[in-house]
Amino acid sequence: xxxxxxxPQNLTAxxxxxxxxxxxxxxxxxxxxxxxxxxxxxxxxLFMLSSGKKKHGRLIATINIQEKHSSLHxxxxxxxxxxxxxxxxxxxxxxxxxxxxxxxxVIP
Amino acid sequence: xxxxxxxxxxLIKTRGQQVTLRxxxxxxxxxxxxxxxxxxxxxxFIFQYYREEENGRGNFPPRFSGLQxxxxxxxxxxxxxxxxxxxxxxxxxxxxYNEQFFGPGTRLTVL
Numbered sequence: 001x002x003x004x005x006x007x008p009q010n011l012t013a014x015x016x017x018x019x020x021x022x023x024x025x026x027x028x029x030x031x032x033x034x035x036x037x038x039x040x041x042x043x044x045x046l047f048m049l050s051s052g053k054k055k056h057g058r059l060i061a062t063i064n065i066q067e068k069h070s071s072l073h074x075x076x077x078x079x080x081x082x083x084x085x086x087x088x089x090x091x092x093x094x095x096x097x098x099x100x101x102x103x104x105x106v107i108p
Numbered sequence: 109x110x111x112x113x114x115x116x117x118x119l120i121k122t123r124g125q126q127v128t129l130r131x132x133x134x135x136x137x138x139x140x141x142x143x144x145x146x147x148x149x150x151x152x153f154i155f156q157y158y159r160e161e162e163n164g165r166g167n168f169p170p171r172f173s174g175l176q177x178x179x180x181x182x183x184x185x186x187x188x189x190x191x192x193x194x195x196x197x198x199x200x201x202x203x204x205y206n207e208q209f210f211g212p213g214t215r216l217t218v219l
Contacts, residue, residue, distance in 0.1 A: 048207045
């Protein structure tokens with residue numbers, strides 16, 4: 001069993017749709033990271049959160065520490081949001097367990 | 109403030125060869141972590157360097173080795189390359205245990 005599980009693995013949405021990606025983890029953590037990886041490889045850190053909710057533009061991340069669950073929401077999705085979204089949790093200092101990612105495709 | 113950079117961006121090697129990948133950490137960061145990401149998989153932790161010393165290692169054989177320099181840039185060396193070493197290699201820098209910032213990655217293909 002992976003320490004970090006994401007769902008769905010693949011997601012196709014029409015432009016404008018509201019999107020939710022889920023992440024469940026089994027280890028105790030201090031914070032959870034949401035990352036975005038575009039084709040070609042580079043990873044961008046979207047959020048680091050340890051409680052509640054954070055919002056950047058059309059992206060919203062929530063976390064429930066008691067339930068060991070986090071969600072990433074994208075409002076009014078756009079084709080440029082197409083990417084792989086990865087959740088990651090630190091387990092020793094700054095080392096991470098990564099989810100396998102959710103591949104999102106937004107169709108115009 | 110410059111971000112994390114990696115070189116080269118792409119590399120093709122043959123089995124048995126050796127490779128060195130480089131990472132320049134973001135200004136002010138003293139910690140570099142290296143990850144291997146196989147196609148369709150999440151990144152796997154290789155090792156971390158903090159102030160020039162190895163500060164943790166994942167489940168990778170000794171032919172994966174690293175180095176961190178006084179300016180906190182880092183190298184990942186892989187000896188005796190195998191086909192399964194083909195992957196995207198990512199480095200991430202941070203200041204101690206704070207948020208990590210990732211580089212664009214080096215795509216290694218082993219033929």
